[in-house]
Amino acid sequence: MNAAEKSNGMAATYVVYVVILAQAVFQVVFAFEMGPSLVLMMMIGVLQGSLAVLYFMHLGQERPSLVLALIPYTIFVLFMLNMIWSDSFRLLHMRPH
Amino acid sequence: MSQANLAVDPHAPGVMEERPFAIPSSKLVMWLFIISDAVTFGAILFAYGYVRNASPDWPTPFEGPSIWNTLLMTFILVTSSLTVLIAVKAAQDEDRARAFRWTILTAVLGVMFTALHLREWMDLIGKGVRTFQNPWGAPMFGATFFSITGLHMAHVIGGVIALIAVGLIYKAGRYSAKHIEVLSLYWHFVDLVWMFVVPLVYLMNMKR
Numbered sequence: 310m311n312a313a314e315k316s317n318g319m320a321a322t323y324v325v326y327v328v329i330l331a332q333a334v335f336q337v338v339f340a341f342e343m344g345p346s347l348v349l350m351m352m353i354g355v356l357q358g359s360l361a362v363l364y365f366m367h368l369g370q371e372r373p374s375l376v377l378a379l380i381p382y383t384i385f386v387l388f389m390l391n392m393i394w395s396d397s398f399r400l401l402h403m404r405p406h
Numbered sequence: 407m408s409q410a411n412l413a414v415d416p417h418a419p420g421v422m423e424e425r426p427f428a429i430p431s432s433k434l435v436m437w438l439f440i441i442s443d444a445v446t447f448g449a450i451l452f453a454y455g456y457v458r459n460a461s462p463d464w465p466t467p468f469e470g471p472s473i474w475n476t477l478l479m480t481f482i483l484v485t486s487s488l489t490v491l492i493a494v495k496a497a498q499d500e501d502r503a504r505a506f507r508w509t510i511l512t513a514v515l516g517v518m519f520t521a522l523h524l525r526e527w528m529d530l531i532g533k534g535v536r537t538f539q540n541p542w543g544a545p546m547f548g549a550t551f552f553s554i555t556g557l558h559m560a561h562v563i564g565g566v567i568a569l570i571a572v573g574l575i576y577k578a579g580r581y582s583a584k585h586i587e588v589l590s591l592y593w594h595f596v597d598l599v600w601m602f603v604v605p606l607v608y609l610m611n612m613k614r
Contacts, residue, residue, distance in 0.1 A: 319495060326488045333480045333604070337473055340609040350605035357601040365487050365594040375427040375437070383441045390452045400460040 325364040329357050436588045440595045443561075447599050450557060451606055454550040458610075465542035466611045467533070472526060476608045479522050480600065483562075486515035487597045490569075490590045497583035502576065505586060509573035512593065516566040523559050527552070554607055561596045569593070 336353050339346075363369040368376060426434060458464050468476075493508035534541045535548045572589050575581045 319491075322488065322491055326484060329484050329601075330481060333477060333484070333601075336605060336609065337477050340605075340612055341470075341473070344614060345605070345609045345612055347605075347610060350609055354602045354605055358598050361487070361594055361598045361601070365491060365597070366591055371429060372427050375429065375434075378427070379437055379441050383444055386445050387448045390448060393452055393456050394459070397456040397459040401462065 325360050332357050432588050436591045457546045461544035463543035465547050466613050468608050468611050469613045476604055479519055482515050482519045483597050483600050486512045487594050490593045494587050494590050497586040506573050506577040509569055513566045513569040516562050520562055565593050565596055
């Protein structure tokens with residue numbers, strides 16, 4: 310990596326830093342004004358997390374085989390955790406109010 | 407190849423097999439730790455969602471000052487991710503003094519984050535929130551709040567200790583830029599987890 314590329318790398322980092330902070334401010338202002346929306350909050354969280362992984366942790370610059378070894382399995386495990394929701398709703402409807 | 411060369415680089419071509427994924431082993435181990443920790447945080451956040459969904463009287467105690475405090479904490483943590491990146495860049499440029507300064511600044515930001523977090527905890531404890539009781543509703547609120555934020559705070563405190571230790575050893579010349587870079591991955595991960603803790607634990611429990 311030459312000096313110009315390194316400089317560009319840090320420039321991108323500063324832009325991503327500002328974008329992540331702007332998203333955090335938007336998240337809070339939206340929650341105050343419109344009430345918190347779980348779907349929107351999660352979408353912003355995923356976007357912030359993806360930017361952090363790609364530009365702060367530089368995973369995008371590693372070999373694709375490393376990305377394939379790490380990310381799909383993590384997403385799969387987190388996705389499978391969603392199986393708890395049916396029991397959570399069952400518990401809500403079965404409890405005495 | 408001489409024994410001296412073997413000692414310097416055991417992964418040199420023709421000596422041993424190539425490094426997996428062409429990255430240092432320490433970096434690979436950190437990535438494996440990060441994904442296992444991500445699943446740990448994922449599981450604890452899903453458990454919180456399970457309990458919250460199943461509780462009709464879940465409290466929503468966080469008012470304006472708490473939320474602005476959280477936004478300030480976010481600003482500090484994201485800024486600390488930037489400072490650690492500057493430290494990595496300085497270390498890669500072989501500027502040890504500059505890399506050390508930015509590493510320590512990152513640790514200071516971590517301490518500030520922890521102080522603000524503890525202030526939030528003290529405020530809630532002052533309002534009567536305990537692990538299994540609170541004045542507002544579902545008793546599990548305290549258990550989930552303190553578990554999630556406590557686990558995250560433990561990661562921040564661990565990171566601060568590691569930043570100071572690695573920074574000092576790096577300054578003494580016994581560590582290389584690689585060590586700062588590997589530690590920075592952990593610090594970014596702590597930042598990443600906070601991006602999910604804020605909306606799920608604070609914003610979804612805002613007083614309306």
